[in-house]
Amino acid sequence: MAQLELNGLGKTYAGGVRAVRDIHAVVEDGEFVVLVGPSGCGKSTILRMIAGLETITEGELRIDGIRVNETEPGARDIAMVFQNYALYPHMSVRGNMEYGLRNEGRPRAEINQRIDEAARMLQLTALLDRQPRQLSGGQRQRVAMGRAIVRNPKVFLFDEPLSNLDAKLRTQLRAELKALHRKLGATFIYVTHDQVEAMSLADRIAILNGGEIQQLAAPLDIYRRPANRFVAEFIGNPAMNILEGHMSDDGWVLMDQGQPLLRLPSPIADRAGQPLAIGIRPEHLHPAPLGEGQQTHALASLQVKVDFTEHLGADCIVHARLENGATVALRLGGNARAIAADSPLSLCADPADLHLFDRQSGQRI
């Protein structure tokens, strides 16, 4: 198993597109790291540079301390699972799984033994003599994983392996993948655009945007302390509410239309008068009974009008609108009663749950 070091990795494609820049990360032995970000942010590019399928144009990649920038894909001792499975269509399931081992020149007995083992682990034993076209999507994905497992590589790479499957199967395979990682104890690097996959699978998540890492941390750390506004809005569903505001001279956080939001316990001196983006997660907004108006300095409070309510079973999402037109969502428990549209609502939040971002740079304050 292996440790991976990405030292300032960057990629400029032949056409001049600088897809990825300045990627610094150390993936520990046995760690499950998920790269997540919107489409086109460079996730696949990073994964393919690690695999050796794209040349590295900047920086250095080390596997177990050894520089592998110039090493052929086959010599890096990695395995990759592709989005469209990339099963060899003219070979049986067994043929697909043994192809790599035969290229390594392993003896027949060892090949058979490894295939049997992997097939048992992935419940593929009954399918070994089928052709890929005779398999369902989920089965194909299992074969692709089996093909990776039999090689017993140092690092497993996954490029959106579940995105072609339906929701139910995705959830099931997600659990299997997590179990597989635990069983193998290998280093996994996993690319997805789905934040749920990222949150549920990862030991650490790397959030990418525009070819750069925005934040690299454990899932809950990212959720609780997003490093910048992009991360804050990317992770979480419904997305974090962002309100435009600014800091008054005496330490108040004000909404842009003047409504005072809250007083910071300790004013941030050098931010006086500066514009802010104020983030608050839907589950941190609570309705305060109207009329109890006495707003305390300890709570932030907002006056809104309800747009509509979504009952999702376990949750109830209320969409509402501020006086200045900005929309917010709040998450209530599944037992919450519907709130009529257009009814006024007073919301409060614990200041500890607010996230303040510099409005220009988007960085967390």
Next chain:
Amino acid sequence: MEKRVFFRDPVLPYLLVAPQIVITVVFFLWPSYQALESALYVEDAFGFSRQFVGLDNFRAIFADKVYLRAFGVTLVFGLSVTVLTMALSLGLAVAADRVLRASTAYRTFLIWPYAVAPAIAGVLWYFMMNPTIGIVAYWIEALSGTEWNHYVNGNQALILVIIAATWKQISYNFLFFLAGLQSIPRALVEAAAIDRAGPARRFWTIIFPLLAPTTFFLLVVNLVYAFFDTFSLIDATTNGGPANATSTLVVKVYQSGFVGQDYGASAAQSVVLMVIVMAMTVLQFRYIDRRVNY
């Protein structure tokens, strides 16, 4: 998968296939019938009278040493052209597939020979290889010291028509191979690279098997081309000579019919050709189509 289409109007489907049927009848079935009929008659040289002779024409051509030799020539010619064409065009297509994502100029360039009319291709090679004025003939003599004269040397003449026919057919093959290569998902080749297969192994274990449908299609196309579609090229280049060294079966049909004025023998030879074409078509549909379907 069921791909049947249902029409509500009972006449429409017949109207839709009518043009194709008319073309087939006029340009294929009618001439075929005429050839079949003529093959059973002997006609006098001026075409005034003819006489029913049954299978005599067939007996005569199969007793004719020159005709039997044409079988051998056709086989050598056809197989050489097919193998050469496919090997060269596959090589070119693989090379082009690598660089093609950058430029399409290369592709256009390689398609040109296919746009050249067969007779013109023949004349082109006729001039290039001409023992007295041909530039290629000059190079061959300069480089290898062997004298090039395909007017005298039957083997050289055969080589010449093989080269000309191959050159003519490469671009067509190239296009199909290139399309075939480009339709192979890149991820498959990448997966193989990660699975420790070197470039040669990737080619023979992944790319080549996946090209099989294209390869078998081209195999049949090239054999049909070499056997039946090279008349004007051979006629323009060597005229079937010297001493029938480049007389393939199609050239023989022409020579017997239009030069020798023996319509019966010519028609009998056409019938033989027809049988061969049908056999190859059956082979393609029955055997090959099934085998390469993965």
